[in-house]
Structure formats: C-alpha cells, structure tokens
Amino acid sequence: MLAAKLSTRAVMSASRSNAIRPMTRGLATPASDLHSKQVLDAIKNRRTHYAIKPESPISDQELATIVGEAVTHVPTAFNMQSSRAALILGDKNKQLWDALWKSNSESIPEQFRADARKKWDSAYFPSYGTVVFFEDEAVVADWVSKMPDFSKLFPEWSANGTGMLQMTVWAALSNHGLGASLQHFPQMKEANAVALREVLGTPENWVSTAVMPFGKAVAAPAERSYLPLEDRFQVIA
Ligand SMILES: Cc1cc2nc3c(=O)[nH]c(=O)nc-3n(C[C@H](O)[C@H](O)[C@H](O)COP(=O)(O)O)c2cc1C
Numbered sequence: 291m292l293a294a295k296l297s298t299r300a301v302m303s304a305s306r307s308n309a310i311r312p313m314t315r316g317l318a319t320p321a322s323d324l325h326s327k328q329v330l331d332a333i334k335n336r337r338t339h340y341a342i343k344p345e346s347p348i349s350d351q352e353l354a355t356i357v358g359e360a361v362t363h364v365p366t367a368f369n370m371q372s373s374r375a376a377l378i379l380g381d382k383n384k385q386l387w388d389a390l391w392k393s394n395s396e397s398i399p400e401q402f403r404a405d406a407r408k409k410w411d412s413a414y415f416p417s418y419g420t421v422v423f424f425e426d427e428a429v430v431a432d433w434v435s436k437m438p439d440f441s442k443l444f445p446e447w448s449a450n451g452t453g454m455l456q457m458t459v460w461a462a463l464s465n466h467g468l469g470a471s472l473q474h475f476p477q478m479k480e481a482n483a484v485a486l487r488e489v490l491g492t493p494e495n496w497v498s499t500a501v502m503p504f505g506k507a508v509a510a511p512a513e514r515s516y517l518p519l520e521d522r523f524q525v526i527a
Pocket of ligand 1: 336337338339471472473474511512514
C-alpha cells in the first residue's frame with residue numbers, strides 16, 4: 291500500500307516536473323505492485339536449510355547464470371565491483387567439503403565431533419554445489435589509496451557489497467526450490483581459508499566472505515521468530 295502511494299506520488303511529480311524527465315529516460319516500465327510482490331516473495335521464501343540432498347531442479351548452466359547475473363548487477367560502493375563469487379560443482383564440491391571438514395574438525399573437541407559430523411552430513415556434504423563469495427582485497431586497497439579519507443569506510447562498503455550479493459543469490463536459488471545456508475568456516479579459522487584456497491585455486495587477494503552450500507531442500511526450515519515490526523521500522527513523514 292505504502293509502495294503504491296509512493297510510486298503514485300513519484301509518477302505525479304514526474305509529470306509535473308520537466309527536470310526529472312531525463313532521469314526516467316530508459317526505464318522500460320514503471321515499477322508495479324506485481325513486480326514488488328514478486329521481489330518480496332523471493333525475499334520471504336529464502337530461508338536457511340540444513341537438510342538438503344545433492345540434486346538441483348535447474349541445470350548447471352542456469353545456476354551459473356543466476357550467480358553471474360547477481361555478480362554483474364548487485365551494486366557496490368562507487369561501483370568499485372570488488373565482489374567475487376565462484377560456483378563449485380561436481381567433484382570440486384566434494385573436495386571442498388572434505389577439505390573444510392578436515393581443517394575445521396581438528397579444532398572440535400572429541401566429544402562434540404560426532405554431533406558436528408551429523409550436521410555436516412545433513413547440510414554440507416550432501417550439497418549439490420556451493421557458492422563461495424569473496425571480496426577482492428586488491429580492489430578495496432586501491433580505492434582506499436585513491437580516497438584515503440574513506441579508508442575506514444571502504445572495508446565496510448566491501449562487506450555490505452558481499453552481503454547484498456549473498457542475499458541476492460540466496461533468494462534466487464530458493465526461488466527454484468533449492469535449499470541453502472550461509473556458512474563462515476573460512477572466516478572463522480585461517481586453516482579453513484587456506485584449505486578453501488588450496489582446493490579452489492583462487493587468487494590470494496580474493497578473500498572469502500562466506501560459503502553457501504545448496505541442494506534440493508528435503509525438510510521445512512526451522513520456525514523463525516520475528517520482533518514486532520513497529521520496533522524495527524518507522525515511516526517518518
Ligand atoms: C550475515 C549473516 C551471517 C550468518 N552466518 C551464519 C553462519 O555462520 N552459520 C549458519 O548456520 N547460519 C548463518 N546465518 C543464517 C542466520 O542464522 C539465519 O539467516 C537467521 O537465523 C534467520 O533464519 P532464516 O535464514 O531461516 O530466515 C547468517 C545469516 C546472516 C545474514
């Protein structure tokens with residue numbers, strides 16, 4: 291409703307003012323409620339899935355298109371395009387999770403290892419594939435050197451950029467019935483980051499920000515609680 295009001299207001303002011311016409315040039319069609327609903331439905335349908343199996347309802351080519359389109363179109367600060375991603379499939383995916391288990395489980399105390407293994411056997415090992423997200427630290431460092439006043443902000447913007455990319459890929463995958471989760475093994479432990487780089491052969495300046503194992507969802511996601519919206523969102527006019 292609010293979106294409908296806002297878009298009506300924007301259209302009305304656009305028709306009154308010549309000044310904003312050039313900005314609207316090139317837009318294919320104005321946003322409609324239907325489009326907003328589709329976008330929001332994709333966001334709502336995205337959930338964390340820890341029970342998956344190694345199948346995909348869509349082809350590897352379609353998976354690659356989803357990740358490639360997301361990398362291309364998700365925004366980054368100053369359009370610095372520091373975000374990177376890799377789609378890991380087939381044998382490489384198996385190698386990746388074997389290597390991560392090896393490097394990660396070493397630090398799990400013996401008495402917790404069996405429980406951890408159960409989770410890995412449900413959520414990570416049976417993945418059809420994994421999207422690995424990175425930020426190119428060389429790109430971020432370059433922007434810091436060009437704009438030193440923003441030296442603290444560029445790393446934040448880089449983190450924001452990869453977060454936007456992760457969310458976009460996650461929502462797009464879930465839209466096809468794929469269950470995924472967001473994991474941070476390479477961020478939690480340097481040995482995991484090294485293991486990941488060894489398996490994937492990615493450049494050193496590609497610093498991993500998250501890994502997203504995905505597969506066909508085999509169980510409903512866990513219940514999720516929501517704080518009252520009025521505590522988290524205001525319309526201020
Ligand atoms: C920035 C971020 C980091 C997260 N890190 C992890 C993680 O390391 N491991 C994990 O299992 N889930 C992780 N999650 C998933 C959240 O726990 C989950 O999204 C949240 O509890 C809401 O549940 P839902 O995804 O089913 O809606 C992360 C989510 C976000 C947004």
